[in-house]
Amino acid sequence: MPQPPTAGGEAELIRRVCGGEREAFCELVHPYERMVYVTAISVLKNSADAEDVAQEAMLKAFTKLASFRGESRFSTWLIQITYNEAKMKLRRGRPHLFESIDDPKEGQDGDYWPRDFADWRPIPSDTLERDEDRRALENAIDSLQPAYREVLVLRDVQGFSIEETSTVLGVSKPNVKTRLLRARLMLRDTLAPGLDGSWSRRQNYRKVRPW
Amino acid sequence: MAEIEISCVEVWREISNYLDEEVSAELRARMEAHLKVCSHCSAVLDGMRNVVGLVADGRLIQMPEGFNKRLYKKIEELG
Numbered sequence: 001m002p003q004p005p006t007a008g009g010e011a012e013l014i015r016r017v018c019g020g021e022r023e024a025f026c027e028l029v030h031p032y033e034r035m036v037y038v039t040a041i042s043v044l045k046n047s048a049d050a051e052d053v054a055q056e057a058m059l060k061a062f063t064k065l066a067s068f069r070g071e072s073r074f075s076t077w078l079i080q081i082t083y084n085e086a087k088m089k090l091r092r093g094r095p096h097l098f099e100s101i102d103d104p105k106e107g108q109d110g111d112y113w114p115r116d117f118a119d120w121r122p123i124p125s126d127t128l129e130r131d132e133d134r135r136a137l138e139n140a141i142d143s144l145q146p147a148y149r150e151v152l153v154l155r156d157v158q159g160f161s162i163e164e165t166s167t168v169l170g171v172s173k174p175n176v177k178t179r180l181l182r183a184r185l186m187l188r189d190t191l192a193p194g195l196d197g198s199w200s201r202r203q204n205y206r207k208v209r210p211w
Numbered sequence: 212m213a214e215i216e217i218s219c220v221e222v223w224r225e226i227s228n229y230l231d232e233e234v235s236a237e238l239r240a241r242m243e244a245h246l247k248v249c250s251h252c253s254a255v256l257d258g259m260r261n262v263v264g265l266v267a268d269g270r271l272i273q274m275p276e277g278f279n280k281r282l283y284k285k286i287e288e289l290g
Contacts, residue, residue, distance in 0.1 A: 022286060022287070022289075025286060026279070026282075026283050026286065029282075030279065033274065033278060033279055033282070034272075034274055037272070037274055037275075037278065038272050041272060047275060051275050051278065054278070055278075055281065055282055055285060058282055058285075058286075059285060059286070059289070062286060062289070063289070111224075113220070113223055114223060114255045114258075116254075116258070117250070117251040117254045117255070118254060119250070119253075119254050119257065120254060120257040120258040120261050122261065123261045123264065123265055127265065127268075128265070128268045128270040128271055129270070134270065134271060137265060137266070137271060138271070138272075141266065152266065156263050156266045156267055157266050157267065157271065157272065159267065162231070162233070177227065177228060177233065180227050180231075181224070181226070181227035181228070184227050184230075184259050184262060184263060185223070185226075185227075185255075185259070187262050187266070188255070188258045188259050188261075188262045191258075191262055191265075192258065
């Protein structure tokens with residue numbers, strides 16, 4: 001994965017882009033391409049829409065770069081643009097559905113308690129080499145409600161801190177933590193039968209997960 | 212001094228924060244004392260740790276091929 005430049009290196013690239021060096025923009029955003037795409041797909045779920053939004057967000061960042069004041073990290077600013085673009089695309093595409101898929105209000109998430117208590121072994125590191133396992137995990141993430149999916153993707157897929165996740169989504173840090181807890185517990189229960197779902201169809205209860 | 216006991220529900224409520232090291236030292240000690248003797252809560256923690264590790268795997272979401280070439284072309288085309 002390309003490493004982001006240091007803050008000083010990034011500031012220099014931004015200065016060069018604002019001074020008219022268009023190619024410096026590509027260098028500036030290259031380390032963040034995956035981050036932008038993953039953010040878009042966390043909202044839209046569909047890879048074609050996610051690519052459109054990721055490209056639109058990058059172009060918007062290019063044209064608005066002079067307005068970046070360095071109050072947040074450049075990556076956070078870029079992800080906020082992407083997240084807002086993705087939300088707008090979702091609204092444009094499904095306005096009649098938007099209200100029902102909007103975020104739960106602060107403090108209204110309710111409790112969610114685990115349902116599965118069988119032991120888990122460590123998951124082998126080659127699990128995601130298999131297409132069917134990767135798809136099963138993608139489906140499990142897609143099955144989460146948007147508010148939980150977005151927090152999980154930003155925090156656990158991208159590795160953002162609680163604070164960065166809170167800034168991008170515009171929700172409080174305690175709320176990010178509550179949603180993250182719920183998202184992780186739900187995903188764990190969904191995946192408990194094994195990525196291919198075969199475990200749950202077995203007749204005999206097995207104490208240990210077949211990972 | 213022995214830790215004050217903690218219930219399973221209290222452990223579940225903080226388990227994600229525990230994994231993120233976002234709990235106080237005092238709460239961590241109480242949770243660890245509970246996890247030592249509670250197989251249900253240990254299973255919840257192990258499963259959550261596995262799931263978090265799985266979704267953090269870079270192979271999960273793959274970039275569309277040619278993404279940056281298309282982007283750079285669009286940047287060049289801007290007036």
